[in-house]
Amino acid sequence: MNLSRLLAARAAAGRPITVGVIGAGKFGSMFLAMAARSPGIHVAVIADLSPPRARENLGRIGWSTEQSAASSLDAALAARATFVTENAAAANDPRIEVVVESTGNPAAGIRHALAAIAARQHIVMVNVEADVLAGPLLAARAAAAGVVYSMAYGDQPALVCEMVDTIRAMGLPVVAAGKGTKYLPVFHESTPETVWGHYGLSPEQAKAGGMNPQMFNSFLDGTKSSIEMAAIANATGLLPPEDGLSFPPCGVQDLPHLFRPRAEGGILPRKGVVEVISSVERDARQVVGDLRWGVYAVFEGETDYIRRCFSEYGVHTDSSGHYAALWRPYHLIGLELGVSVASAALRREPTGCGDTWRGDVVATAKRDLRAGEILDGEGGAMVWGKCIPAARSLAENALPIGLAHGVRLLADVPKGAALRQSDVALDGSAEAVRLRREMEELHPAA
Structure with missing residues (x-):
């Protein structure tokens, strides 16, 4: 709360948060679309391997040609404009407060994070692939340097972390948390050549839409979901199942029934886990009340009084009233990333951060x-x-x-x-x- 007020104060003082974005693909472009609408945020530099492609994306999201016409970082800072370059090191100028890493490449993400930490800049790691590969180490180095290393708000891991933190701040134990996705066991075998059939698209339609088959295949074959759950585990202390995610079909109405211990009629071998729920049944029928685009957390009421409060205020619980669920039906991805930028720069707090390798x-x-x-x-x-x-x-x-x-x-x-x-x-x-x-x-x- 109050981030918008703090952003407005920075804007009124003529000192917007200066940001460098590395990677102007889909996620980066979504953030840039919103950053242009926030007077408290100034994207001073955009680094992308293909500046022409980055400029094309800027035009697609509504930026004028003049906004990204600065010929240098100095010019961008002087005119409140943006310098577009292929040189990622341009984002590590000391006048840049926050670096947003959104390349999706693990090795590049680690390199860029280390550079930002060395330059004493806060870093928002959209690159969850890099975060899962070495995030707890990067977070420790950032803390030692006195800067913030943060998950990206708007992406599902950060939203789950926020939900878990809120529930725990109330004093309620979290039993399970995670996200929804479309899943069938056969998807684990999907390849970039077969992926479009699972999405109901032809290769020609996908190409016309500029869709990357390998990236979309990562979402389908379970890899991206696994990466996101590992990130949540590292940030919250909730643990993955011993032999991997099971992707049970589940609608929101069944969350507190499914995510309770086996001895109480649920599927959990233990309390305190991450898991992804599928939006389709194993026979490919659509799940009623699916959470394909959203996030959830299941928690428990440990006393009769707390459970009575659940009942009095219509909290969604299992039949015993002991387990309850909260969920958010969708996430806005890069459109929400400004929350992380503002939190890092103005509060010096991450919107989720892996502190231990779990x-x-x-x-x-x-x-x-x-x-x-x-x-x-x-x-x-x-x-x-x-x-x-x-x-x-x-x-x-x-x-x-x-x-x-x-x-x-x-x-x-x-x-x-x-x-x-x-x-x-x-x-x-x-x-x-x-x-x-x-x-x-x-x-x-x-």
Whole structure:
């Protein structure tokens, strides 16, 4: 609360929050569409590998040509305009308060986060792939530098973290939390060549819409959901299921019935978990009251009085009245990201931040893989990401999905098996590999 008032005060003082955006794709563009409408936020620099594409996206979201016509950062700051460049280092000028990293590339995200921390800038990590690969380590480094490392508000992990934090601040224990998605078991085998059929699109329609098949396949095959649940686990202390997410079909009306312990008629092996619910039944029928675009949390009333209050005020509970649920039916993605920017700069608080390594996402074979093949990474045709407890991942030396791109297999891996780091030729000198191994050593899995 009060962020809009604080933003208005900065605008009135002629000192809007200065922001550098790295990556002007879909998420970045959604933020830019709203930043242009907030006088308390000034996006001074946009760095993208393709400035022409970035300018095309700016035109699509309604920016005038003049808004992004600054020839340098100096010119942008002087004229309250924006400098567009392919040089990500331009965002690390000390006059930039907050860096928004929205590339989606784990290695690039780690590199950009480290640069921002070194420059004493707050960083909003839209790049959840990088966050899951080494987020707790990056968060610790940011804290040591006196800056904020934050999840991106508007993305589902940050919204779940907010819901969990609010419920806990009330004094109520959280039993389970997560998000909804469209899921069927066969989706784990989906490839960029087959993905559009699952979305009801032809390849021609998808191409005309500028849709990236590998990115959309990551959403479909379970990888993106796993990454998001691992991020939530690292930020909240809720743990992934031991053998991965089960994606049970569930409507909002059944949340408190499903997410209670098995001994009480639910599906939980223990309290305090993350899980994703499916918007379709296993026979592909639509779930009634689905939460495909939203987030949820289930909590419990521990006393008769609290449960009586639930009843008196119409809280949605299971038949016993002991377990209750809150949910939000949709998220606005990059349109909401200004909340993170304002919170970091004005309150010095993250909108979610992984403080301990609790959840990991391990590369799992979509088909029988052969030694000598080159892995194609998240959303590709060879592996999908499975969310498991970090302790299990560490014990099994599992290969994180963020390191499963462009590396050569050293051994055969059967379909359905998790890959180990020893199964691939990792470059130990690569920054992402070094940071991951440092996190494994300094942040032992909880």
